[in-house]
Amino acid sequence: xxxxxxxxxxxxxxxxxxxxxxIIQIVGISLIVLYYLSRVxxxxxxxxxxxxxxxxxxxxxLVDFALTLFYLAPLTILLTxxxxxxxxxxxxxxxxxxxxxxxxxxxxxxxxxxHPLLVIYPLMIWAxxxxxxLNLNYVRRRLLRQRDEDQLLMLGGTTNN
Amino acid sequence: xxxxxxxxxxxxxxxxxxxQDLALLQRFEPVLRFTRGEHFFPCDVNDYVACCSLWRQxxxxxxxxxxxxxELTLEKLGAFSTVEQGHSRQGAVxxxxxxxxxxxxxxxxHTRQQRAVDKQTQNVFQPGPGRLARVGYFSRLVDAxxxxxxxxxxxxxxxxxxxxxxxxxxxxxxxxHFRYHGRVVRQGDWLVxxxxxxxxxxxxxxxxxxxxxxxxxxEMICIYLSEDEQNNVTPEWAAYASHDYAGDDLRRHWDDPExxxxxxxxxxxxxxxxxxxxxTPGEYVTELTLPFLRPIVRLADRLKHIWRTxxxxxxxxxxxxxxTAHGPEGEGFSIFQIPFVDYARGDGLGIGLGENNQWFAPxxxxxxxxxxxxxxxxxxxxxxxxxxxxxxxxxxxxxxRDGSVRRVWYDPVGWSGLDKVPPDxxxxxxxxxxxxxLEAEQQKLHETTAVKNELLCGLGVEVxxxxxxxxxxxxxxxxxxxxxxxxxELNQLRERxxxxxxxxxxxxxxxxRLKQGQRPPLRDHIKRAHRxxxxxxxxxxxxxxxxxxxxxxxxxxxxxxxxFFARDFILxxxxxxVFTVSLIxxxxxxxxxxxxxxxxxxLAIVASLILLYEFLLQWLVIGVIFAGLYILIINxxxxxx
Numbered sequence: 154x155x156x157x158x159x160x161x162x163x164x165x166x167x168x169x170x171x172x173x174x175x176i177i178q179i180v181g182i183s184l185i186v187l188y189y190l191s192r193v194x195x196x197x198x199x200x201x202x203x204x205x206x207x208x209x210x211x212x213x214x215l216v217d218f219a220l221t222l223f224y225l226a227p228l229t230i231l232l233t234x235x236x237x238x239x240x241x242x243x244x245x246x247x248x249x250x251x252x253x254x255x256x257x258x259x260x261x262x263x264x265x266x267x268h269p270l271l272v273i274y275p276l277m278i279w280a281x282x283x284x285x286x287l288n289l290n291y292v293r294r295r296l297l298r299q300r301d302e303d304q305l306l307m308l309g310g311t312t313n314n
Numbered sequence: 315x316x317x318x319x320x321x322x323x324x325x326x327x328x329x330x331x332x333x334q335d336l337a338l339l340q341r342f343e344p345v346l347r348f349t350r351g352e353h354f355f356p357c358d359v360n361d362y363v364a365c366c367s368l369w370r371q372x373x374x375x376x377x378x379x380x381x382x383x384x385e386l387t388l389e390k391l392g393a394f395s396t397v398e399q400g401h402s403r404q405g406a407v408x409x410x411x412x413x414x415x416x417x418x419x420x421x422x423x424h425t426r427q428q429r430a431v432d433k434q435t436q437n438v439f440q441p442g443p444g445r446l447a448r449v450g451y452f453s454r455l456v457d458a459x460x461x462x463x464x465x466x467x468x469x470x471x472x473x474x475x476x477x478x479x480x481x482x483x484x485x486x487x488x489x490x491h492f493r494y495h496g497r498v499v500r501q502g503d504w505l506v507x508x509x510x511x512x513x514x515x516x517x518x519x520x521x522x523x524x525x526x527x528x529x530x531x532x533e534m535i536c537i538y539l540s541e542d543e544q545n546n547v548t549p550e551w552a553a554y555a556s557h558d559y560a561g562d563d564l565r566r567h568w569d570d571p572e573x574x575x576x577x578x579x580x581x582x583x584x585x586x587x588x589x590x591x592x593x594t595p596g597e598y599v600t601e602l603t604l605p606f607l608r609p610i611v612r613l614a615d616r617l618k619h620i621w622r623t624x625x626x627x628x629x630x631x632x633x634x635x636x637x638t639a640h641g642p643e644g645e646g647f648s649i650f651q652i653p654f655v656d657y658a659r660g661d662g663l664g665i666g667l668g669e670n671n672q673w674f675a676p677x678x679x680x681x682x683x684x685x686x687x688x689x690x691x692x693x694x695x696x697x698x699x700x701x702x703x704x705x706x707x708x709x710x711x712x713x714x715r716d717g718s719v720r721r722v723w724y725d726p727v728g729w730s731g732l733d734k735v736p737p738d739x740x741x742x743x744x745x746x747x748x749x750x751x752l753e754a755e756q757q758k759l760h761e762t763t764a765v766k767n768e769l770l771c772g773l774g775v776e777v778x779x780x781x782x783x784x785x786x787x788x789x790x791x792x793x794x795x796x797x798x799x800x801x802x803e804l805n806q807l808r809e810r811x812x813x814x815x816x817x818x819x820x821x822x823x824x825x826x827r828l829k830q831g832q833r834p835p836l837r838d839h840i841k842r843a844h845r846x847x848x849x850x851x852x853x854x855x856x857x858x859x860x861x862x863x864x865x866x867x868x869x870x871x872x873x874x875x876x877x878f879f880a881r882d883f884i885l886x887x888x889x890x891x892v893f894t895v896s897l898i899x900x901x902x903x904x905x906x907x908x909x910x911x912x913x914x915x916x917l918a919i920v921a922s923l924i925l926l927y928e929f930l931l932q933w934l935v936i937g938v939i940f941a942g943l944y945i946l947i948i949n950x951x952x953x954x955x
Contacts, residue, residue, distance in 0.1 A: 170894065173486075198434070248910065251910050251911060251914050252908060252910060254914050254917075254918075255910065255913050255914045255917055258914070258917035258918060258920075258921050261921060262917065262921060262924065265924055274925065274928070274929070277921045277924070277925060278925065280606060280918070280921065281918045281921055281922055284914045284915060284917075284918040285625065285627070285918070287914075288627050288628050288911060289626055289627065289628070289914065290622070290626050290628045291626065292629065293628045297907065
């Protein structure tokens, strides 16, 4: 029995659809940050505005918000670049996308160890799913084809399209 | 051509009388092109054995000498009873001992003289860019452990290599000769010529930064000939033994451009010190798996296969990427395998047609002899008791180290995967035979299908008739089950027939091509060709080489500093060091994308484990719910039916 892979579909639509997955991740992260923002009490904001001595330990919601804003919000920039990159089938889109997933997972694991928040779990699941999607042979081949071919030719091998 | 000489030993005298086997062996005898710096060349076993003593090692006891040096001959070795020496007898291991190591003064003198001679004869080995710079960081870590293990495990000392070199040169000066041991085997439709090369010593480690040193070395190549009715022979394939590899990847078609030839003589490039045989000159990265790591390597390969095929995930080397720079074993580099460079440059001494040195008449190993090959199952050199076996001498041409018969001896065709390939002159016949067999099967299938189809129609009508009667509901159900089973059987028969049709079409095409004189592709059988490292791969910067040499030390130093100065952050510190070192490594090796990919996969695995740990109960509940729903759906379906 032949076990060869089915012929690849030439349509780029499935690849471009990955950008929607990135957008979902951006929306998810934004909602997480907004959720923690909504939990910060008015007193805490007033205290900051008035320049009063304020200990972060006084308001754990503010700490959560600060941490999510500081660590998670920058991810949206990476994810936006990845969205555009994948939409236009740039190899850079795959690289930035994978970098964003690495950063997401690293941040989630760090949160898990030092400051456990419930929201990190759905984010973890989504990032794992995204790693599996981006690492699909088909996706990699379509997005990194040129790079892989160059690398393979440099090694003296043959390309197989 | 070979110069005929008289070999005095009775066992080897068989080659004096010219016969068909000898003529065949000489007609296709290979050309060997060695690497500069090589000091051991193929020769007669007779001289070697004369310099050896025979020993027995019993477990937990001192080795005892059975026959001292100068008294041992091939006849005595051949007469050595297999019952007497059986490996099973109290776990005894029989071995030859060739030379004693040199002392420091002798070693220094020899080294100085050898350098001068090598310089004069331009037989100087220039190592290429460090092997460590060509392979990954984790492989280097395993390699460091392997090197450290040499301090405690059994090994052949570097001084022994020098002593062996002196003895070889002395015997070679007394009776200069280059000789191989030839064997002609008929197996199935193939006539196999085996060329066995015996070397006094394998100095791969001490001479060429390789994996091991050992006394005595047996290497081999096979040439596969087809015979026509007039007994004319045509060479069709060649297979060169390389380390412990076997199978299709070793084999090259006679017309494959990779197989270099001088007329009818194939060219072999033996690895420097290791004497493994290669088709093209170059530097080969060879991976060796430590025996105790083999289960882990197998498990890792299996997981990688599942990862690639079931999850359709990317791995560094995908199946359809074809040839790889690495060994045939495993899938690309494995972190559990130790890489070594085998230098087979072919820029040194040459033996054979068109070279400066010619073969002497070969020693023909016939089916019924020689006794030393058949009867002596022990090792042909020092038994170092190395647990990894790399430093123990090999057994003779017929046996493995454990005393079992080598596959290449009893099944040379299967050893290179040629047992599924007919010779060119029989290929059309085999294809036509297969067509006939399949056509007969098709005929039978069509007849059976017609009968079953008639039965099915009848049963279908019966089911229709019974179903219209309410009181026959139970019977109807039984009939339906029977109907389903018959339908399924018929489907399978039709599927098989359709499959056979496709195969038949392909076979007819192949028969047509063969009739037109076309041949199947020459290299389709090769999955993982062992090819030399390309110049682009060798071209590593000096900084990368220095880094490769220093990286393990940097890692160990970092860990020591952490222990002394930041013990509280040892885990985070170690992860950071490994990450930084790996990042530098990936940058030097231009593998940043792979590094990114691997890091993401690693983090995903860690995150998955965290999720599993944190929500084990929930995952179980979800699993049970799914199982319950599945069973419920099946039951409802049955109820509705």
